[in-house]
Amino acid sequence: KNEVEQSPQNLTAQEGEFITINCSYSVGISALHWLQQHPGGGIVSLFMLSSGKKKHGRLIATINIQEKHSSLHITASHPRDSAVYICAVHQGGSEKLVFGKGTKLTVNP
């Protein structure tokens, strides 16, 4: 079993829909990252959080430390949101990032 599990693996949505991507982890962590990887391969850091909730534009990330679970929400999805979204965690105080396998999101117009 992977230390970081993401669901769903693939997600297809219509433009305007509300999207939720989930991340569960089995180890104690100090921080969790949400990353976006564009079709061309580039990776962008979306959020880093260790508690609570963060919002940036149409993106919202939440984390529940007790339940070892984080969610990434996209409101009013748009075709330009089509990408792979990757969850990654820092185990304990480690600097090492452990990655989930990613969720491929396709938003159709």
Add this chain to the structure above:
Amino acid sequence: DSGVTQTPKHLITATGQRVTLRCSPRSGDLSVYWYQQSLDQGLQFLIQYYNGEERAKGNILERFSAQQFPDLHSELNLSSLELGDSALYFCASSPLGGSYNEQFFGPGTRLTVL
């Protein structure tokens, strides 16, 4: 543009060869991280340097080595290349070490071993 640069963008080489990948961090960032992304393994952490010193090590093969120079740029050396080393190699930088720092990713180097 994250401010992190990587060269070359693409690299095609043969088995048994040795290559060097280069990363320049964002101005002022002291930490550099190297990651490998392959189709079957996904993203994996290889190694981290902080201000010239090795800080953390992940799943890095003995055939691979890295260093960070006084000007803070870093190089990842891959030797005795095998077909399975074909992957995207990313570097990332952050202002400091520690697990509470956002990392800024470079565009990656796509390595193809034939």
